[in-house]
Amino acid sequence: MTEGEITVIDDSDIVGWAASATRVGEVYMSDVPSMVSSVGRAAGKKPIKRLNILDHGNEDGVEIGEDWVDVATFSKYESYFLLLRGRFANGGFVHLQHCKVGSNHALLLMFAKAFGVPVFAGTGLHNPVYRVNLGDYDRCDQNGMCASGVSRP
Numbered sequence: 001m002t003e004g005e006i007t008v009i010d011d012s013d014i015v016g017w018a019a020s021a022t023r024v025g026e027v028y029m030s031d032v033p034s035m036v037s038s039v040g041r042a043a044g045k046k047p048i049k050r051l052n053i054l055d056h057g058n059e060d061g062v063e064i065g066e067d068w069v070d071v072a073t074f075s076k077y078e079s080y081f082l083l084l085r086g087r088f089a090n091g092g093f094v095h096l097q098h099c100k101v102g103s104n105h106a107l108l109l110m111f112a113k114a115f116g117v118p119v120f121a122g123t124g125l126h127n128p129v130y131r132v133n134l135g136d137y138d139r140c141d142q143n144g145m146c147a148s149g150v151s152r153p
Contacts, residue, residue, distance in 0.1 A: 004049030004089055006042045008035050009128075010065045019054050019128035029055075031065040032077045036084060047089035050153070051115075054128050057098025061107060074110045081114035088117045095153050096121040097128060100135070108140035116142050120153040 007026040010016045020026055027042045029035035039051060055063040061070025069077055094115055101107065102121035112119040124135020137153070140146040 002049070004046060004092075005052070006039055006048055006050070007052040007054065008038055008042075010055045010063065012065070015128060016055065022129050029065045032067045032069070032080045035064050036080045039084060040087070043087055047092065048084070048087050049089045049092050051084075051088075051092075051094045052097055053094065054097045057096070057101040057126075059100045059103050061104070062096060062098040062101050069107075071104075071106050071110065074107065078110075078114050081111065085114065085116040088115065093118045093120060093153060095119075097126050097131075097133075099126045100124065102133075102135065102138040105138065105140055105146040108138065108146065109144060112140045112142045113144075118142070120150070123148075 007023055008029050009020050009026050010029050011020045027038040029038055061068055094117060096119060100123060102123040108119045108121055118139050118141045120137055120139045122133025122135050122137050124133050126133045136149045138148045139150045
C-alpha cells in the first residue's frame with residue numbers, strides 16, 4: 001500500500017477473508033459506522049489519497065459490512081460518510097470495489113458529493129483477490145459529472 005492509501009474490508013465471509021489475506025495494512029468494517037471509524041483511525045492526521053472500500057454489491061447498491069447502501073437508503077448513512085469529507089488529499093478519490101455498482105451513477109454521485117472527491121467503481125464482476133473488475137470503470141465527481149469507460153484508478 002502506498003502512503004495515504006487506505007483499504008477497508010468486510011472480512012465476515014470467505015470473499016472478504018480472501019481479500020484480506022492478499023493484502024497488508026488493511027483495516028476492517030462491520031457496518032457503515034465502523035467503516036468510517038476504521039478509516040478515520042487509519043488516516044490519523046494524514047490526508048487520504050485513495051480509499052478502497054471492498055465488499056459485495058450489484059447494480060442497485062453496495063454492502064458496507066451489514067449495511068446495504070443504495071439510492072433509497074443513502075440518507076440513512078450520509079451523516080457518517082460526511083465525517084470523511086475534508087479528510088482527502090488534493091487529487092484524492094474513493095474506489096468502490098464492489099461488483100457492478102459502477103453502472104449506478106446516481107449512487108456514485110451521492111457518494112462523491114458526501115465524500116467531496118471523485119468515486120470510481122467497476123461495472124462488471126469484481127475479483128478482490130486478483131484486484132480486477134471484469135467490466136469497465138466509471139467515475140462520478142462531486143460536481144455532478146459522471147464519465148463511463150475511464151481508466152482503472
